[in-house]
Amino acid sequence: MNLKGKKVTLHDNTLRDGMHPKRHQITLDQMLAVARGLDEAGMPLIEVTHGDGLGGASVNYGFPLHSDEEYLGAVIPAMKHTKVSALLLPGIGTVEHLRMAHELGVHTIRVATHCTEADVSEQHIGLARKLDMDTVGFLMMAHMIEPEQLVAQARLMESYGANCVYVTDSAGHMLPDDVTARVTAVRQALKPETEIGFHGHHNMSMGVANSLAAIEAGASRIDGSTNGLGAGAGNTPLEVFVAVANRMGIETGVDLYRIMDVAEDLVLPMMEHLVRIDRDSLTLGYAGVYSSFLLFAKRAGAKYGIASRDILVELGRRGMVGGQEDMIEDTAITMARERATAAVEG
Amino acid sequence: MNKIKCALIGPGNIGTDLLYKLKRSPVLEPVWMVGIDPASEGLARARDLGLKTTSDGVDGLLPHVKADGIQIAFDATSAYVHAENSRKLNALGVMMIDLTPAAIGPFCVPPVNLKEHVGKREMNVNMVTCGGQATIPMVAAVSRVQPVSYGEIVATVSSRSVGPGTRKNIDEFTRTTASAIERVGGAARGKAIIVINPAEPPLIMRDTIHCLTESAPRAAEIEESVHDMIRQVQAYVPGYRLVNGPVIDLDTHRVSIFMEVAGLGDFLPKYAGNLDIMTAAAARTAEMFAEEILNGSLSLEPVPA
Numbered sequence: 001m002n003l004k005g006k007k008v009t010l011h012d013n014t015l016r017d018g019m020h021p022k023r024h025q026i027t028l029d030q031m032l033a034v035a036r037g038l039d040e041a042g043m044p045l046i047e048v049t050h051g052d053g054l055g056g057a058s059v060n061y062g063f064p065l066h067s068d069e070e071y072l073g074a075v076i077p078a079m080k081h082t083k084v085s086a087l088l089l090p091g092i093g094t095v096e097h098l099r100m101a102h103e104l105g106v107h108t109i110r111v112a113t114h115c116t117e118a119d120v121s122e123q124h125i126g127l128a129r130k131l132d133m134d135t136v137g138f139l140m141m142a143h144m145i146e147p148e149q150l151v152a153q154a155r156l157m158e159s160y161g162a163n164c165v166y167v168t169d170s171a172g173h174m175l176p177d178d179v180t181a182r183v184t185a186v187r188q189a190l191k192p193e194t195e196i197g198f199h200g201h202h203n204m205s206m207g208v209a210n211s212l213a214a215i216e217a218g219a220s221r222i223d224g225s226t227n228g229l230g231a232g233a234g235n236t237p238l239e240v241f242v243a244v245a246n247r248m249g250i251e252t253g254v255d256l257y258r259i260m261d262v263a264e265d266l267v268l269p270m271m272e273h274l275v276r277i278d279r280d281s282l283t284l285g286y287a288g289v290y291s292s293f294l295l296f297a298k299r300a301g302a303k304y305g306i307a308s309r310d311i312l313v314e315l316g317r318r319g320m321v322g323g324q325e326d327m328i329e330d331t332a333i334t335m336a337r338e339r340a341t342a343a344v345e346g
Numbered sequence: 347m348n349k350i351k352c353a354l355i356g357p358g359n360i361g362t363d364l365l366y367k368l369k370r371s372p373v374l375e376p377v378w379m380v381g382i383d384p385a386s387e388g389l390a391r392a393r394d395l396g397l398k399t400t401s402d403g404v405d406g407l408l409p410h411v412k413a414d415g416i417q418i419a420f421d422a423t424s425a426y427v428h429a430e431n432s433r434k435l436n437a438l439g440v441m442m443i444d445l446t447p448a449a450i451g452p453f454c455v456p457p458v459n460l461k462e463h464v465g466k467r468e469m470n471v472n473m474v475t476c477g478g479q480a481t482i483p484m485v486a487a488v489s490r491v492q493p494v495s496y497g498e499i500v501a502t503v504s505s506r507s508v509g510p511g512t513r514k515n516i517d518e519f520t521r522t523t524a525s526a527i528e529r530v531g532g533a534a535r536g537k538a539i540i541v542i543n544p545a546e547p548p549l550i551m552r553d554t555i556h557c558l559t560e561s562a563p564r565a566a567e568i569e570e571s572v573h574d575m576i577r578q579v580q581a582y583v584p585g586y587r588l589v590n591g592p593v594i595d596l597d598t599h600r601v602s603i604f605m606e607v608a609g610l611g612d613f614l615p616k617y618a619g620n621l622d623i624m625t626a627a628a629a630r631t632a633e634m635f636a637e638e639i640l641n642g643s644l645s646l647e648p649v650p651a
Binding site: 059095114 | 540
């Protein structure tokens with residue numbers, strides 16, 4: 001694979017996707033330390049919000065230690081070069097959240113929908129475009145549909161005003177060929193000036209390989225997080241990606257040793273548990289289940305006496321999509337009841 | 347027995363499903379269906395069912411209101427035109443039941459506050475949202491036992507049951523529902539989340555209600571109150587079913603209730619419980635007003651413009 005001379009914008013998600021394994025409890029000091037470290041390492045863009053985006057604070061997804069306003073208000077003024085992005089899932093966050101983020105100086109808004117439901121993003125993408133923000137459409141769980149179906153959804157987001165559209169592997173299920181097929185199709189369909197991005201999860205250990213496949217197929221923005229801090233087995237580990245990019249001659253503008261040090265000295269000590277490919281996160285990737293379900297399934301499994309892997313497989317079988325965290329406890333209760341009934345009858 | 351005569355505005359899926367329900371009502375008689383497109387399938391269907399129709403919008407209905415004795419109208423169009431429709435019909439003494447998110451009139455969730463509205467002789471009541479109809483009775487069932495500091499609902503609906511109007515302005519759903527969780531449900535603070543799921547075969551509407559009580563939840567009373575409220579909703583939505591819960595967590599004061607809402611399948615498919623609960627609640631609301639008109643305790647007066 002020859003990617004020499006390709007220019008790629010890296011987008012660090014440690015302080016947004018990384019909120020999931022931290023149960024949204026990252027302190028302001030930790031946020032500031034990581035953000036400053038990434039700024040010094042030359043990271044062009046970092047995302048800061050609740051793990052489920054603006055307005056994610058809830059019983060369903062978890063109440064964060066601080067509000068989105070507090071996190072953004074602390075990080076943005078401290079940045080010398082790095083720009084800050086915010087995620088917004090229509091149905092959870094609203095245009096009021098978007099306006100708040102814009103007023104606090106957020107540069108990039110990423111409007112995320114399930115891969116078949118792009119038309120719920122019209123009002124949010126439209127407003128971000130009107131506010132002249134860097135406006136990104138983010139098609140989640142993109143493994144669930146065929147490339148040509150994904151193209152239709154990407155076109156909708158572009159038509160609403162997105163200047164970049166992401167193919168998002170929320171379940172960490174895709175293999176490099178799946179990424180190639182989707183990114184190629186979307187790249188061919190959208191206007192040349194519209195950028196394509198790829199967001200990976202490392203559940204099948206494919207984060208770096210899939211990102212390379214995406215670049216080869218025309219993606220110019222690559223997500224990841226430092227030390228891989230993210231939902232499931234985490235995101236594409238960006239310090240690893242930068243090392244690979246250096247060897248291949250891909251230009252990221254990020255200093256390898258500095259991001260290595262952020263990963264080792266700042267992010268690793270923050271981890272409550274090692275974000276790794278354990279059997280549950282591997283199951284997410286294997287069965288194609290939304291990565292942020294991981295800790296909810298572990299908790300529900302422990303409470304109701306069901307193996308968390310069994311819960312995740314059942315959620316996948318029932319076609320659950322991002323945002324349906326409420327169905328994890330519901331599914332665990334139902335499974336526990338059915339098993340108790342079966343045991344009595346057996 | 348005498349029936350109260352009604353008009354339906356908007357011959358789409360909601361209006362048509364509502365028409366089927368009104369045809370069965372012992373106290374309501376649907377007489378007019380109002381549309382804006384002469385070629386509309388919905389208008390043709392209404393004509394087949396014996397209704398008078400107009401494709402000139404509400405203005406096409408106004409000259410017939412008096413002669414045909416229309417007293418109640420249902421608006422299943424959009425928030426943008428509802429205000430105008432309501433003003434014109436209220437001026438002729440016709441009461442409006444608003445199924446759009448316009449929310450000019452007070453929110454109405456039948457088992458929680460319908461009686462109160464009838465008592466106040468409201469001329470326009472709003473049916474909140476599908477998610478609101480499915481969840482606010484449960485928030486109220488908890489808040490009537492003890493104060494609820496925070497009420498949150500997650501409505502998950504099949505992709506096929508979400509129309510273009512809702513998709514274009516999904517924030518209106520979250521905003522209106524959250525507001526009604528507070529004003530009707532009785533929670534000090536409300537939050538609403540909507541998730542659209544494209545699974546095939548389509549999933550039946552699911553609704554999760556999370557309440558945080560101020561003091562430790564009183565489990566036995568909450569259980570009884572929830573089951574009692576479910577029976578009241580089932581009186582007009584038989585497919586309203588408790589799947590799990592109430593899960594009561596004494597440490598965090600969390601009460602979680604997991605519901606499923608299957609529709610009757612009148613015109614809309616059964617999985618679209620979200621649409622069915624709107625039309626059923628609207629029909630139920632109209633019936634209660636109609637009963638009061640018929641027994642002489644309510645008479646509708648024109649509202650000066």
